[in-house]
Amino acid sequence: MDDKELQYQRIEELVFEYQAGSSKAGLEIIQSFGYDPATKELSRYIGKYFNLLRYGVINFKDKDTRLFIRMFVSEQAVRDGLIPFYQYADIKKAARKKVQMINFRLRHLTDEEIINDLCYILLKLAKRYKKKGSKKNFCGFVYNKSFRGELKTHYKYLFEDLLYSKDIEPLEDFIDEDSEITIDDKWYLDLYFEKETQELGFNWILGRTATFPFNQLTRFERTLISLYDHKGMTYEEVGAQMGYHRDTIWSKRKQIKNKIQELLKKPPCD
Incomplete structure (x- = not known):
């Protein structure tokens, strides 16, 4: 058994x-x-x-x-x-x-x-x-x-009436939870040009000031951490800010947590 x-x-x-x-x-x-x-x-x-x-x-x-x-x-x-x-x-x-x-x-x-x-x-x-x-x-x-x-x-x-209800706004396009996500520097400049000196701001997101394990993440992953964990936005607010559906943000944050846990098991040698 x-x-x-x-x-x-x-x-x-x-x-x-x-x-x-x-x-x-x-x-x-x-x-x-x-x-x-x-x-x-x-x-x-x-x-x-x-x-x-x-x-x-x-x-x-x-x-x-x-x-x-x-x-x-x-x-x-x-x-x-x-x-x-x-x-x-x-x-x-x-x-x-x-x-x-x-x-x-x-x-x-x-x-x-x-x-x-x-x-x-x-x-x-x-x-x-x-x-x-x-x-x-x-x-x-x-x-x-x-x-x-x-x-x-x-x-x-x-x-009760959900089966036939059509009274709702159309959804924006979104990506599946397994999709790769990339984003360009211009977007970051638009979002963070006033916040460069913040601890988890523009330079941290670009990886310039990020330390292990966060320097092993992608720019998208660091941006999500900055918005959700540092700024305290909700999944829906982060999704609206970054242009993705909230369940994509939820799924990606879960993946980030798992990724960090795995990275911490094998810290880099000094």
Whole structure:
């Protein structure tokens, strides 16, 4: 039995313990799916849906995500285009437009409220779950349809007319999360010509004053750090400033963090 099977088996045990009245098991289920109430850290399944609902972050490689978006799409060509593993640019653009509408409908909810709703839905499914056959398990029950269907039902009062709604501004063009990003010096001059002496300003972004590990980053990556971490802009504000969609900024910042962590494991010799 491999690690994944052991994990599925452990979650299965937790579900039955939770059904028997164990609140501790309920907490462990939530943690297993990616949210730790103690540290407020988000990851895995719950993190995926939170980032989708709050920030519009779409992983098109994830079938579950594509099928959730598909529930809100009425155009048959787009519905069909979201089924295969690979999506063309027009399908992605239509999907992002629909997710933007979902984000707008949930704008009045706080981060904590969305997270609590996701945890509530997960535990609701845990209470409902019944074992059906030796090859079936709770994780499959959640992934295959139940969670995304329950999520849509939970927000029915907000999503009621979303399937056919067209009342939204068109999205700007954006790049996929795996694309390479480059930018020229003139853009930096326009943005930072008054800020050259700042610690993370123009000279730092160009790499002139950047020290390890930041001198190993690209100009785009240093610019994103300067705007988000130094100036305190939101993902949306950084995206507007740099001309990219906010979920591109979110994805790239995540990549930057991982890149820095890897660089710090192998510091340069003096």
